[in-house]
Amino acid sequence: MTDESNSAGGPFATAPLSRRRFLRRAGVVGAAIPVASGLVAAACYNDPTGGPAKPTTGVPGQNVQPGATTAPTAAASNWQKVDEEHKAGIVNFLKNVKSPLTKGKGHQELAPRIENGVKVWDLTVDEVEWEVAPGQVEKARGYNNAVPGPILRATEGDRVRINVKNNLTESTAVHWHGILVPNAMDGVPYITQDPIEPGKSFTYEFTLRNAGSHMYHSHHNSADQVNRGLLGAFLIAPKDPASYPKYDREVTLILNDSLLGFTINGKGFPATDPIVAKKGEKLLVRWMNEGMMYHPMHLHGMAMKVIQRDGYPVEPPYLCDNIDVPPGSRMDCIIDCQDPGLWAFHCHILSHAEYEGGFFGLVTVLAIEDETFKVADLLAKV
Ligand SMILES: [Cu+2]
The missing domain is CATH 2.60.40.420 (Cupredoxins -  blue copper proteins)
Structure with missing residues (x-):
């Protein structure tokens, strides 16, 4: 643990992971998947449309006491593991930019x-x-x-x-x-x-x-x-x-849930694709929900301007940072990318996005690059 204490430069300013540590962490991420499936089941339990019975074991966070201000002594050695697992997820996610973590990539353009x-x-x-x-x-x-x-x-x-x-x-x-x-x-x-x-x-x-x-x-x-x-x-x-607002770059993000878990374009975090834009660009995001649940998608740090719903103009367009994408709907929005950095972009039904070991499911980031901030520089540190 000592080689990875947080520094003033943030988590990515720490020493690179050794191969052994990286592989162990990758294993930790893999081992977390049954837990994530438990989350899906838990979410279904709360869904009025029904679903499997609430599991009695394996629910992330079930041992967390509401209102607790200090970790129990027995868990004192666990929080560091939890933080390590969380960080490993982010590191894997960023590595995904260079070489995909998973086999198979859908959602590719097919020329007629x-x-x-x-x-x-x-x-x-x-x-x-x-x-x-x-x-x-x-x-x-x-x-x-x-x-x-x-x-x-x-x-x-x-x-x-x-x-x-x-x-x-x-x-x-x-x-x-x-x-x-x-x-x-x-x-x-x-x-x-x-x-x-x-x-x-x-x-x-x-x-x-x-x-x-x-x-x-x-x-x-x-x-x-x-x-x-x-x-x-x-x-x-x-x-x-x-007849359509101007934009510089576009991405289409299809949400799904339940049988394959929570996915964006067929992948769950950390295998989701980061969205990379340049400072000053106008980014068109086309949200689509093919799942069976609502997903309020929240962008940190800036607003989204909603311009179309289901292919019809929204008059007047409105600004929000938390866009509700109902099952079956498509929401087009334009983001004015001005502030460089890594901005979290995730479903705000938090059990679709995070458990005690870190992020999973409906999570990505919007990376806004300029001459001072580049994803490649971050990758060089992990
Ligand atoms: Cu959601």
Whole structure:
């Protein structure tokens, strides 16, 4: 412990971790995962929609006495371990910038091919083993073997075609969430189409009538299929770019919860991606919630200007630092990145973001860089 006492320069001014210490800590982070799963169960217990019974063991923080001002003597040797575990999570998270902590990366842009003027994508619906956080591998489902599926990007007025092949052992269908489509293309089994049976394919085709930050997801056994990863972003630019506020950089963050744990773009902290921007940039964040819970996402240090909800303008735009993203909704906001540093960005239902061993789940940071502050410099210290 002595080589890692806090210094005036903050936690990242301390000596680098030895390889052995780093590996041990990585193990600690992995061992914390069943505890995190216990948190999910605990959260479900408080959910009026039901869920598993509250676990009697393994609930992080259950031994903390409300109102206690001093740690019990028996825990005196524990707080340092807790702090070490917490720090290890942050160090791992930052290392994730250089080399991913987990296998598999979803939410990648997939360029369409053009057939007679139509933008065409092929999507497969797959069973996939998905590493959500280091060592936490889940039985997931993904479009094109990824969680989330590929980002589909087009422009208002485009004709699009999406060929869907079902490789599951159960039926499925794809709903184009928020996109104005002809009724037969809406993707809801027995309401607008027959389900896509195992081994079968279905082709969706429509003209994009409304711009916005939209989604696509399964609409069959969806509490399971969407929750396990059958979801993705469908971003439709307006035909007139002047109709949308200007921004320099964009990121789309899809929230999910429950069956794969709490995830941003298919990963839980420390495997979530840090968001890196330059001082002076205007950053567009497109929030999407594909989960079954509310997630108030809180940004430290500055405001977010909310400009669109579900692809429709918010008039007038409003400022907040805690944006509620309800299940099914998309919220576009612009952040004026002015103050350099690492700014925590997390769900403020705190049991979705932190337990006694540190952060997990719905946590990332906004790193604002200038000539005095760079993530690479931080990485050099850890
Ligand atoms: Cu949350």
